[in-house]
Amino acid sequence: MQQHVSTKTASLYRMVMPDHICPYGLKSKDLLERRGYTVDDHHLETRQETDAFMDEHGVKTTPQTFIDGERVGGYDELRVHFGIDPPKEEQSDTTYQPVIAIFSVAALLALGLSWHQYGTPLTLRAAEWFVSLSMTILAIQKLQDVESFSTMFLNYDLLARRWVPYAKIYPFAEALAGALMTAGALVVLSAPVALFIGTIGVVSIVKAVYIDRRELKCACVGGASSVPLGFVSLTESLMMMLMGLWMPLKAFVLS
CATH class of the missing domain: 3.40.30.10 (Glutaredoxin)
Incomplete structure (x- = not known):
């Protein structure tokens, strides 16, 4: 049938x-x-x-x-x-997909480098690489269109509002610090740069989001970002601050 x-x-x-x-x-x-x-x-x-x-x-x-x-x-x-x-x-134009992709790939790269270098993915150096590689990848996003990034950055960064050229310097500084920290080289240069831009970022984001209660888009992944300013951008700046403190401590105190 x-x-x-x-x-x-x-x-x-x-x-x-x-x-x-x-x-x-x-x-x-x-x-x-x-x-x-x-x-x-x-x-x-x-x-x-x-x-x-x-x-x-x-x-x-x-x-x-x-x-x-x-x-x-x-x-x-x-x-x-x-x-x-x-x-x-x-539908909302807000999305965390770009930062999820960046942090996920940075984590995989860091674990892979650690595995190659030390025979295990779970090392302290892997954590350092995760932060430094995240910085460099985020910098690439900004450097694709520096003009657009700087415009969005000026919405909330306190230093850029006082000295506008800083908005265009920032992604280059982040890329330089991230690359040097990945190599573990010139800590006397990379650490102060990361600490400086990270600290300014933390203060600016806390003021804009948690004190002034402004709803803004984050320039962390470039000027066309749909990522809301807040926890993610604060995390990026905090990671740079911590690396700026940790790398010289490791190089000159703990070694």
Whole structure:
């Protein structure tokens, strides 16, 4: 006896041209297939064909997905339809994903270096490398667009507000201190730099967030950051402060 198996189907209209294949169309097709849909894949192969489709359905973008004859929309709407993302009106531009990625990779690099150097990932040097590598990676984020970073930084940093050039010097200083601390070299230079910028950062963040109660975005991962100013940025500055104190103590007192 044959069993009737119902198949979920969806119609997808996406741009597939000789010089352009829409990435969101590929993402939509992949998402539908992973959700168990058989995709009726319609290629819009010319600009004229794409414009005619958009005019017919009263939409401004492609791809467009139709399920059970009802238009769901583009890739973002498809994610909402499947419950992956909340509805647009409930979405927030605040995210901790950039700093989670940076600190996670820095931790893995530090553990890997320790394992290579000492035969075990769990060493004091691994903790030092975690901080110094985090500093260098965060500096890279800022150095991608120093102008944009400095603009956001001026919203809360107390020294930068008094001496504007400091906002552009900061990411270079952080990168220098982080690189030297990773190498364990020139502690007499790296430690004061880290201690100075870390201390100014802590005072500025505490004043802006915990005293003035301002809601700002953190410039810690660059000028386009959606990370809120607060615990994460405070942690970054505290780590630099502690490294600025620890490295000379280790080099000149405990050695």
